[in-house]
Amino acid sequence: FCRVDPYGFERPEDFDYASYEAFFSRYLVVLTRRAIKWSKLLKGKNNIQKSLKGELLRKGEEHCQLLWLSVRGALLGHIQTAGSSGLWPTRTAEGRTEGVKCVVILPQNMNRTFPDNVKFRKTADPCLQHTLYNVLVAYGHHNKAVGYCQGMNFIAGYLILITKNEEESFWLLDALIGRILPDYYSPAMLGLKTDQEVLGELVKMKVPAVAELMERHGVMWTLVVSRWFICLFIDILPVETVLRIWDCLFYEGSKIIFRVALTLIKQNQAFILEATNFPDICDKFKQITKGTFVTECHSFMQKIFTDPGSLSMATINKLRETCREKLLSQG
Amino acid sequence: AAAGGRSFSFKVVLLGEGCVGKTSLVLRYCENKFNDKHITTLQASFLTKKLNIGGKRVNLAIWDTAGQERFHALGPIYYRDSNGAILVYDITDEDSFQKVKNWVKELRKMLGNEICLCIVGNKIDLEKERHVSVQEAEMYAESVGAKHYHTSAKQNKGIEELFLDLCKRMIETAQVDERARGNGSSQSGIARRGVQIIDDEPQAQSSGGCCSSG
Numbered sequence: 001f002c003r004v005d006p007y008g009f010e011r012p013e014d015f016d017y018a019s020y021e022a023f024f025s026r027y028l029v030v031l032t033r034r035a036i037k038w039s040k041l042l043k044g045k046n047n048i049q050k051s052l053k054g055e056l057l058r059k060g061e062e063h064c065q066l067l068w069l070s071v072r073g074a075l076l077g078h079i080q081t082a083g084s085s086g087l088w089p090t091r092t093a094e095g096r097t098e099g100v101k102c103v104v105i106l107p108q109n110m111n112r113t114f115p116d117n118v119k120f121r122k123t124a125d126p127c128l129q130h131t132l133y134n135v136l137v138a139y140g141h142h143n144k145a146v147g148y149c150q151g152m153n154f155i156a157g158y159l160i161l162i163t164k165n166e167e168e169s170f171w172l173l174d175a176l177i178g179r180i181l182p183d184y185y186s187p188a189m190l191g192l193k194t195d196q197e198v199l200g201e202l203v204k205m206k207v208p209a210v211a212e213l214m215e216r217h218g219v220m221w222t223l224v225v226s227r228w229f230i231c232l233f234i235d236i237l238p239v240e241t242v243l244r245i246w247d248c249l250f251y252e253g254s255k256i257i258f259r260v261a262l263t264l265i266k267q268n269q270a271f272i273l274e275a276t277n278f279p280d281i282c283d284k285f286k287q288i289t290k291g292t293f294v295t296e297c298h299s300f301m302q303k304i305f306t307d308p309g310s311l312s313m314a315t316i317n318k319l320r321e322t323c324r325e326k327l328l329s330q331g
Numbered sequence: 332a333a334a335g336g337r338s339f340s341f342k343v344v345l346l347g348e349g350c351v352g353k354t355s356l357v358l359r360y361c362e363n364k365f366n367d368k369h370i371t372t373l374q375a376s377f378l379t380k381k382l383n384i385g386g387k388r389v390n391l392a393i394w395d396t397a398g399q400e401r402f403h404a405l406g407p408i409y410y411r412d413s414n415g416a417i418l419v420y421d422i423t424d425e426d427s428f429q430k431v432k433n434w435v436k437e438l439r440k441m442l443g444n445e446i447c448l449c450i451v452g453n454k455i456d457l458e459k460e461r462h463v464s465v466q467e468a469e470m471y472a473e474s475v476g477a478k479h480y481h482t483s484a485k486q487n488k489g490i491e492e493l494f495l496d497l498c499k500r501m502i503e504t505a506q507v508d509e510r511a512r513g514n515g516s517s518q519s520g521i522a523r524r525g526v527q528i529i530d531d532e533p534q535a536q537s538s539g540g541c542c543s544s545g
Contacts, residue, residue, distance in 0.1 A: 105399065108350045115368030150349070150371050150399045189404040222405050227374040235370065279379060279392070 007161050008119035030298050100140035101147020113153040131166050138170055149185035151230035181254055192229055196221045197323035199261055207266050217278050224285040236289045241297040255316050262308035264288050338388035341501045344410045346434050347419035348427040349398030352453040355484035357395045372397045375409050389498050414501045415447040422452045423460040435475050447500045448477035456483040
């Protein structure tokens with residue numbers, strides 16, 4: 001293993017090569033086995049049974065690219081039936097930035113997106129900063145209500161690293177922001193505020209001791225989890241793990257974020273409860289996103305579907321509704 | 332040393348537009364680190380610093396916040412209960428100075444005159460590209476009852492002075508506050524806006540007699 005991972009991220013000084021190698025050799029077996037299944041499945045043309053596909057995604061067959069291409073296929077279909085031209089917007093925008101909310105801060109954000117990734121360096125050739133800029137400007141034109149919000153740079157950046165394609169990255173970004181995530185990035189950030197509260201309610205139900213600790217010390221959820229939502233675990237969990245989570249996110253929707261969050265909290269319940277004050281609690285929430293439990297992405301993904309117990313979309317929708325109303329009434 | 336022997340806990344919040352150097356200021360002050368390629372701050376975080384000012388022990392909790400305006404939607408929780416606010420602008424960016432003015436208005440409206448305000452022109456290592464006049468900035472600060480500072484997180488200039496000065500002002504405010512509520516109450520406990528003044532054993536002065544970090 002070298003100093004730079006396959007996605008271009010420099011490994012930290014204290015990177016544990018030995019245990020990563022041990023993990024990866026095990027994981028490679030899983031990936032290969034699943035890749036064979038996937039290729040068989042995809043050869044079966046359009047008749048992939050939905051349930052079977054979901055099942056495979058959970059198991060992480062098709063690590064990323066193939067899967068996303070198929071999701072994108074569905075997505076493009078969706079866009080066309082919705083009557084949109086489906087034209088790649090940089091063509092129509094011609095790089096113009098006027099009229100796009102917050103786009104002025106984009107240039108300064110370029111150097112601050114993955115400074116630890118060699119492909120995003122100004123000196124890189126090709127330099128992915130240009131691709132990133134194009135995708136985000138195009139998205140700002142496409143979704144005027146949102147424009148540009150910090151956090152989207154990381155998400156678009158990941159999509160570019162994986163698809164290596166500007167246009168596909170754009171459509172996947174649109175799928176996430178326009179369809180899969182509820183209003184996280186618009187100026188009022190109401191969807192984000194709501195989901196943070198929803199997580200709080202779910203923790204109350206499923207890990208009450210932690211909810212009680214947070215309340216006792218006056219730690220608001222936004223202080224410890226807003227980045228989990230805004231960046232969809234980028235720069236919080238290891239790359240492999242984030243990609244596995246995203247596989248499921250694209251297919252099963254935003255409730256996956258709650259499953260991951262609840263799993264992290266539940267699994268580390270005893271550890272979090274050792275905290276005796278406000279700074280301690282914030283620190284624990286940083287710690288629980290590190291270590292073997294999250295690096296072992298295959299077993300981690302199995303855990304997220306069992307550990308938190310049942311989590312229906314109906315429950316989440318109901319909580320979203322009550323939390324949103326509460327937030328709106330608070331002004 | 333009899334006059335000392337007290338400890339104070341203060342909350343300080345850094346506010347200002349994106350990319351003006353808020354995170355860099357905190358990192359330089361608390362950990363003496365500077366990294367010119369760190370990622371955009373998206374979630375508020377805080378670092379702590381302990382000082383000893385003339386025998387008075389001060390625990391600072393310094394809150395760093397996200398700069399992009401829409402993140403303010405996540406609420407005033409970051410500056411609520413703050414004893415001090417450091418409003419940062421980039422001397423090469425006129426807009427960032429205008430944003431400081433907005434922050435002053437908001438803080439004065441929400442917290443009144445109790446909060447100690449510092450206005451900080453950061454990146455003085457880029458003096459050649461200055462777009463905010465020193466005189467204008469200093470006059471503005473004075474007009475709103477704030478103190479103005481010039482810093483460079485990159486070259487570690489002006490930062491110790493900024494925090495030390497702010498601490499002294501917060502101590503003063505806390506003591507005035509305490510006196511106003513009756514001299515006798517030595518066990519002030521939790522004062523207004525979360526200042527904690529706790530009497531404790533007089534402490535041996537550190538050799539410098541000024542401040543020590545921990």
